[in-house]
Amino acid sequence: MKYYVGIDFGGTGIKIGIIDENGKILIKDSFDTDPSKRGEDIARHIAECTEKVMSDSGLPREAIQGVGIGSPGLLNPETGQLKVVVNVPNMNDVFITRILSDILGKPAFLDNDVNAMSLGEFYYGAGKGLKHVIALTLGTGVGGGIILNGELYRGASFTAGELGHMSIARDGKSCPCGNSGCLERYVGRDGIIERFMIARNKGLDTNIEKYLDKGKITPKAIAMAAEAGDKLSIKVLEETGEILGAALATLVNALNPQAIIIGGGIANAGEFILGPARKTMLRLAYAIPAKVVKVLKAELGNDAGLVGSASLVVANLS
Amino acid sequence: MKYYVGIDFGGTGIKIGIIDENGKILIKDSFDTDPSKRGEDIARHIAECTEKVMSDSGLPREAIQGVGIGSPGLLNPETGQLKVVVNVPNMNDVFITRILSDILGKPAFLDNDVNAMSLGEFYYGAGKGLKHVIALTLGTGVGGGIILNGELYRGASFTAGELGHMSIARDGKSCPCGNSGCLERYVGRDGIIERFMIARNKGLDTNIEKYLDKGKITPKAIAMAAEAGDKLSIKVLEETGEILGAALATLVNALNPQAIIIGGGIANAGEFILGPARKTMLRLAYAIPAKVVKVLKAELGNDAGLVGSASLVVANLS
Numbered sequence: 001m002k003y004y005v006g007i008d009f010g011g012t013g014i015k016i017g018i019i020d021e022n023g024k025i026l027i028k029d030s031f032d033t034d035p036s037k038r039g040e041d042i043a044r045h046i047a048e049c050t051e052k053v054m055s056d057s058g059l060p061r062e063a064i065q066g067v068g069i070g071s072p073g074l075l076n077p078e079t080g081q082l083k084v085v086v087n088v089p090n091m092n093d094v095f096i097t098r099i100l101s102d103i104l105g106k107p108a109f110l111d112n113d114v115n116a117m118s119l120g121e122f123y124y125g126a127g128k129g130l131k132h133v134i135a136l137t138l139g140t141g142v143g144g145g146i147i148l149n150g151e152l153y154r155g156a157s158f159t160a161g162e163l164g165h166m167s168i169a170r171d172g173k174s175c176p177c178g179n180s181g182c183l184e185r186y187v188g189r190d191g192i193i194e195r196f197m198i199a200r201n202k203g204l205d206t207n208i209e210k211y212l213d214k215g216k217i218t219p220k221a222i223a224m225a226a227e228a229g230d231k232l233s234i235k236v237l238e239e240t241g242e243i244l245g246a247a248l249a250t251l252v253n254a255l256n257p258q259a260i261i262i263g264g265g266i267a268n269a270g271e272f273i274l275g276p277a278r279k280t281m282l283r284l285a286y287a288i289p290a291k292v293v294k295v296l297k298a299e300l301g302n303d304a305g306l307v308g309s310a311s312l313v314v315a316n317l318s
Numbered sequence: 319m320k321y322y323v324g325i326d327f328g329g330t331g332i333k334i335g336i337i338d339e340n341g342k343i344l345i346k347d348s349f350d351t352d353p354s355k356r357g358e359d360i361a362r363h364i365a366e367c368t369e370k371v372m373s374d375s376g377l378p379r380e381a382i383q384g385v386g387i388g389s390p391g392l393l394n395p396e397t398g399q400l401k402v403v404v405n406v407p408n409m410n411d412v413f414i415t416r417i418l419s420d421i422l423g424k425p426a427f428l429d430n431d432v433n434a435m436s437l438g439e440f441y442y443g444a445g446k447g448l449k450h451v452i453a454l455t456l457g458t459g460v461g462g463g464i465i466l467n468g469e470l471y472r473g474a475s476f477t478a479g480e481l482g483h484m485s486i487a488r489d490g491k492s493c494p495c496g497n498s499g500c501l502e503r504y505v506g507r508d509g510i511i512e513r514f515m516i517a518r519n520k521g522l523d524t525n526i527e528k529y530l531d532k533g534k535i536t537p538k539a540i541a542m543a544a545e546a547g548d549k550l551s552i553k554v555l556e557e558t559g560e561i562l563g564a565a566l567a568t569l570v571n572a573l574n575p576q577a578i579i580i581g582g583g584i585a586n587a588g589e590f591i592l593g594p595a596r597k598t599m600l601r602l603a604y605a606i607p608a609k610v611v612k613v614l615k616a617e618l619g620n621d622a623g624l625v626g627s628a629s630l631v632v633a634n635l636s
Contacts, residue, residue: 074606131474132473132474144572146572146573148471149469149471153466153467153573154574155450155573155574155575155607156449156450156574156576156607156610156611157574157607157609157610158574159571159574159604159606159607160573160574161572161574162571162572162574162604162607163571163572165568165571165604166568166571167486167567167568167602168485168488169487169488169489170486170487170490170499170564178601178602179567179602243488246485249485250483250485250568253477253480253481253483253484254462254478254480254481254484254572255464255471255473256472256473256474256475256476256477256478256479256480257473283496284485284496284497284498285497286477286480286495288392288477289473289474289475289477289478289480291475292474293474
């Protein structure tokens, strides 16, 4: 059996784990990072934490094939260099894979967190066995990963997959990115909350109060209220699905994928969003590619980042 | 030197030619087809015409590597079977590559005309030397071809690249395809004419009359009037470019290509459309992929179909 190490590098901490050839997690652990340290020292600390997990696993060293690290922000997967790490600016410009592979004696691979998650779903989640898969993560931001002909497509400068910034509405809501009508503004966290507030301010009845998160409306609260039958919440999620479905129709017409996998926190609303999304996509896309594509919920949940990062090793060594 | 045969199969006739390794056309000829004949007989006739061109070329038989045929409509490039040929329904279901290669003794390859043209531009036109290229053809319809990592991407059921049916405007103009706000409705032939008529009906001044085609407004007439300084025509083309540019921003964010190549009859308006398209794309797309991508006019002009079809051989044998 072969094993792969995954490092899910987030803003505030890191998760490190080891998966086997079937994507099963053998061991996982969490660590803090100190963003005030020098970037190379943070990288060295990550390597040491990884060393600890490898050693804790009890696996023979030679069974471990390599180390994958997924990070938010801008980076170069070919040179393994981080470019802009918004929450940990000291890491900017650090050649993280070089430091990891020097210390651990294993090949190391870097990619952005959404690409990593997409590969995780492709190898071990909802996309298992397929060749052409688009993954969308719905959260505060909306990101995407594009896997075509069995390979992650990164683009000319490694920024392919910014599917949250497809414009679906000329003259639509303005987006901080500089464009108008970006998908993210409608089906990302703030877009959903905004639509909920507008509907509630119209005086429509809701039981959301029971589900608020510290008094605040969140997509999670809306999903919980919907689950409990709250009509307004159901309507807002349905609308979210319809808007998402219209964007999926564009993706289906353009890329004719076998599956579109929806992940991220907002995907936990499940069929409240995915049902209407599927229906709208089927109605708006060309019949042939619409019939072929499956719109699926991501399967890896909270482990998506970890399994995805480990999948970078699989993708690069296979 | 190696040579490739291209067959540009249109609704009313066929063009057949031979190109060399540099994409230079050695010989080309046109033939009529009789759509009332049996499909297999039409296919055999195409093979005989091709045989004639091969013989007329005087090339040694073994220098000819294969035959590529580009066709409109639905088809299966893997089995070489035509599926739905709108203008020549007798050709539906014919295994055209089998008949061509049986009669000609050369490997034969089939793809749709837009994919073929895209490959032609990729190998021998504006996309020469690049890896990630998107081609858009603007005409009555708006089509697309997607070349990623140096390979034509066809999708799960060979319909990838329907870029005219990206929706750019939720609740926009309805499209015969069933969707709303399709790019084709704005930058295709009818969309451009429609916008011209609306502007003229507002009483805006124009000299278009001199350039009408049998009394009719066409994109070509508008381009000629623009060339001669007609302000209304210039404005309509500029607007076309701006709408196109907004769609390009979505493509640039999603696919991060090195070049987007604009072809088809409407591209003859050149910088009147491409200038504003480029400017709008640069303003709306993410800075990193926007900086990397070139928006180019297609270079192969009237020979695009022929060179493109021959390129199918290059793509399949290399």
